[in-house]
Amino acid sequence: MSARSPKKKPRSAPSRFYRRLTRARRQRLPGRMRALQLVRRCVQASVLLALISIPVFSLYENLRNQRDDIGIEARFDTRLVDGLLRENPERRVLATKLRGSVWTLKAGDTVVSDPLAVVDFSAAARSGVDPFLLTALIPLLATLLLGRVFCGWLCPADLLFEVGSTLRRWAGIETNVTFSRWTKFCVLGLGALAGFYLGTQVFAEIYPPRVVSGELYLWITFGAGGAGAWLLLLIVSFEVFASRRFWCRYACPGGALYSLLGTFRVLRLKVRADRCTQCSKCVSACEFGLSPMSGKIGNECNNCGHCVRACGLDALTWRIGPRPKDGFDIIAAAERSAARETSAHGAKGTVEENHDTAGQ
Incomplete structure (x- = not known):
């Protein structure tokens, strides 16, 4: 006689519903x-x-x-x-009605400036109180709410650097020289001090979004570029052959300023610990060397969404909420399991109540 295999315990209706819902989410x-x-x-x-x-x-x-x-x-x-x-x-x-660039844009009577432009101008003018400060109010509020959204969604240089990153991936280049992330904060501080000492705007000459705008103006108006084109070519070449996304990760003063302003941002990337399998696909997809699966994302995330797309388990998502006290953006598995059990017990109680009512 062959031993009978134990019968599998049938799943409850809430459990089957949750599995189907999870499968549908993965497909969508x-x-x-x-x-x-x-x-x-x-x-x-x-x-x-x-x-x-x-x-x-x-x-x-x-x-x-x-x-x-x-x-x-x-x-x-x-x-x-x-x-x-x-x-x-x-x-x-x-x-x-539309004039200027991403450095300072004028749309009708409204003037919007990059916060770095305000820092650059204030340092060069050696004045901290100026009506020009108000022109950075809209980007400032957006950064306080959304973090480094300018870097990932609006920066024209980011599009150029992403092309370089794609070329690097296609070429299979493995060399990746790394630097301290504090380097860009040093660039921000030293640039402001240099502008204050020299009485001139320093960041306007090296900030890629401003350089892209200036070079487009020169090419369209005069049919020739300037030194900024060589600067952009140098940055892209270094990123392709030596250091992945070097400028944005280690040298951009604008990125440093946006990171500081977005410390207490409301929109945050969250990790669902009960769905994460530690496969590291999100880590490989992140061009800024962050580790989304660990939950220790910090202020460097620009909400580009590459890591969320790379994760096929729906373990990464955006949430609205304050900065966690421990610094880890993780939705605890225990909390989610408890919530599911509560939901399952509630559904089971409803089913039993309906059954008793039908029996009566």
Whole structure:
């Protein structure tokens, strides 16, 4: 006689429901994260398009004021703008409302400045109280709520550096020189001191988002770039061949400032400990060398979503909440298990109550 295998205990209805729900979440997760990455790319592309459009509109207005129709027809970009705006004065007025760059942008009567631009200007002017400080209010509030969202979603240089990171991955380059993360804070402090001592803006010459804006203006207006193009090429080359995402991780003064401002941000990346298998896929996906699965993310996260997309178990998510006292952004497995058990007992009690009612 063969021994009978013990019968498996049937799962309760709440348990089966939870497993089906988890399976459905796993199936929906890749699609949701692809959509989120698509939205992020669209935002980055929109910023880049705006930076290209501003000097084109400015050049077109100058040629129009000079009545230089030949100059307008000689260029594809101004000819395209002329076809869109010549017969519509209202559009021309709207086109002239947008001026500046990501360093300082003027939209109508509203001026918005990068917080680093305010630090740079204040240090060079040797004045801490100035109406210019108010222009950084919107980015400041956004950083206090969302953290380094500018770095991951709006920075035009980040798009360029991500291209370099992709080339590095395709080429299979393993060399990765690391530095202390405190380096960028030293760059921030030394740059501010140098600007105060010299009476000139230092960060405006080395800050990649500002450099990208300036180089686009030079290429579109004069047909030639400046020293900033060589600086960007040097950074990208060093990141591709020597150090993965060197500038953003170790040298960016803007990233250092946004990290300080986003210390107590409300939007945070959270780890669901009961779903995490410590597979390290999120660690490999993070271009900033962070360890999302450990929950010790700190202030360096720019909410790009690469780690969330890499995790196929829905163990990473964003949550609204204060900074944890112990510094670990982990949703405890025990708490989640207790919540599920409470839900299961509640559902079981409801089923028994309905059964008793039916029997009566």
